[in-house]
């Protein structure tokens with residue numbers, strides 16, 4: 001493979017709002033490329049992309065699918081991604097391994113939240129974009145309206161590269177403005193005008209051409225084409241195309257454009273974590289192997305399948321590679337080329353290729369693989385934090401191990417899904433992006449043969465004191481043989497938030513000997529961990545052990561531990577105990593029209609709005625809110641904004657829970673404990 005620069009390969013992600021026609025577009029591209037012999041339908045589960053059983057059931061995409069077709073000497077990989085924000089993790093992974101994103105926009109509905117998300121993420125990851133206005137054959141299709149909205153929202157670099165001939169039922173095809181060919185008479189003027197606009201946009205990205213143009217020189221199509229890929233990569237132009245996948249209109253022209261102008265793997269940009277922070281990585285296509293694992297799936301039958309994008313060098317079945325993150329060597333299995341759910345045999349591959357390998361358990365999403373020990377790991381996408389959580393319990397006892405194994409596997413293939421045993425609340429908690437995401441994961445778990453029940457996780461309350469107290473406790477037991485005797489006297493007072501526990505030994509003259517003082521300390525700590533008022537850990541207090549008594553025969557470790565436990569219990573109850581609740585930083589991103597609804601709601605959740613800013617045409621509301629009040633915020637925001645809003649949550653600090661609410665928590669914790 002020496003000298004292979006992957007010149008024939010193009011990697012393209014298809015992104016955009018849910019239902020905007022991504023999967024059908026992929027289907028039409030594959031049909032045109034001769035890979036399929038008929039157009040599958042999303043609605044009957046026959047597309048090449050939506051092959052997963054859940055996808056067929058619900059008629060939408062949950063996972064990215066890797067597909068490919070050949071066109072005019074190019075070998076084009078398409079990564080069809082899900083549009084729903086709940087599954088955006090798949091989009092992050094896909095965008096990190098392509099050189100171009102096609103962002104689909106429904107010709108009738110225009111810009112939607114998924115359009116913005118795709119654009120934003122592509123920008124963040126430095127991926128050039130083209131918009132594809134889809135479903136041009138629908139009655140309400142409005143190409144010009146969509147173009148205007150795109151310019152207004154994403155800037156004037158958005159420029160039509162195709163014009164539709166007709167619209168709705170009368171949609172008959174497209175004109176490629178770079179090569180107009182035969183244009184219907186009534187479009188001649190528009191084509192001329194739009195072609196002029198396109199040329200100016202392209203020329204503006206090249207100083208030398210611009211100068212000649214401004215001096216009045218005629219610039220030919222060939223010269224424009226030569227710099228087209230570069231201006232696309234620079235973002236000087238964001239071309240707007242159009243099509244109707246179901247009618248096979250605009251598909252040939254789209255493939256022609258990709259074959260001609262989509263950036264080759266030589267345009268790939270990667271970053272590595274250097275000594276001074278993130279650095280650009282100089283990619284040498286002919287250098288040693290560098291590759292990235294961008295997706296894994298855990299298949300019930302085949303086991304783990306890892307999808308790998310090669311950036312430089314070459315790779316073949318059975319190669320041993322270094323995992324740059326860990327420095328470990330990993331032997332790959334047979335490599336194959338994915339085509340939807342199918343696996344095609346593959347020989348040695350070079351830069352730009354996307355392959356998969358099965359049953360290599362060590363591979364993880366985000367791994368950088370190399371043939372060199374010196375390879376620094378590539379910077380991986382910053383996946384969104386999962387914020388919707390559920391506590392999971394087995395329906396039948398004995399399934400615990402199966403459940404945690406199943407969940408662990410699901411989490412491994414999805415960086416936006418986490419499983420954690422919460423040490424404070426003793427619950428197994430799963431977290432995902434939204435309700436749909438959690439629902440899908442539970443479906444998948446069920447398919448592994450385990451049934452679970454779920455509920456909102458317990459809030460990680462803690463107990464502390466707001467006053468001081470002093471207690472003397474004597475533990476004495478004299479039944480039958482050896483007796484037990486211990487006496488300790490303690491004072492407690494609150495300490496600063498976050499300090500936890502402080503123990504001060506103030507014993508003078510050895511009224512309790514040193515080892516027994518430690519026993520008291522241990523007893524106190526154990527009791528504090530168990531909780532005193534409501535079964536939550538006690539934190540942020542200072543204990544002074546200042547007096548006590550011991551007995552020459554009956555004093556022993558266990559007796560002093562018991563005395564410590566009982567003393568702290570009494571002392572805490574006498575020192576005005578309170579519950580602490582977690583407060584989170586809440587950031588809500590919404591179109592301005594929802595501002596009033598969102599800020600008003602925050603105060604009804606005992607929250608406080610800290611500030612607001614504009615972010616493009618979105619507003620960001622910054623607030624501080626008790627976590628217990630926003631456990632179901634995802635569903636709320638969805639219902640208020642119809643999916644146009646997003647939010648993030650981050651733990652800030654603990655604060656005292658108001659007394660009237662604390663009473664409820666204490667009461668329900670009592671009933672729970674009695675039930676056990």
Ligand SMILES: Nc1nc2c(ncn2[C@@H]2O[C@H](COP(=O)(O)OP(=O)(O)O)[C@@H](O)[C@H]2O)c(=O)[nH]1
Nearest residue numbers: 018019020021022023024042135138244245246
């Ligand atoms: N009329 C029309 N409908 C389309 C076209 N492409 C897709 N659709 C329909 O739009 C819906 C969503 O399409 P799909 O490809 O699943 O969208 P995705 O969620 O972006 O992948 C499906 O019901 C398709 O049949 C098209 O070119 N014309």
Ligand SMILES: [Mg+2]
Nearest residue numbers: 022023060061
């Ligand atoms: Mg889809």
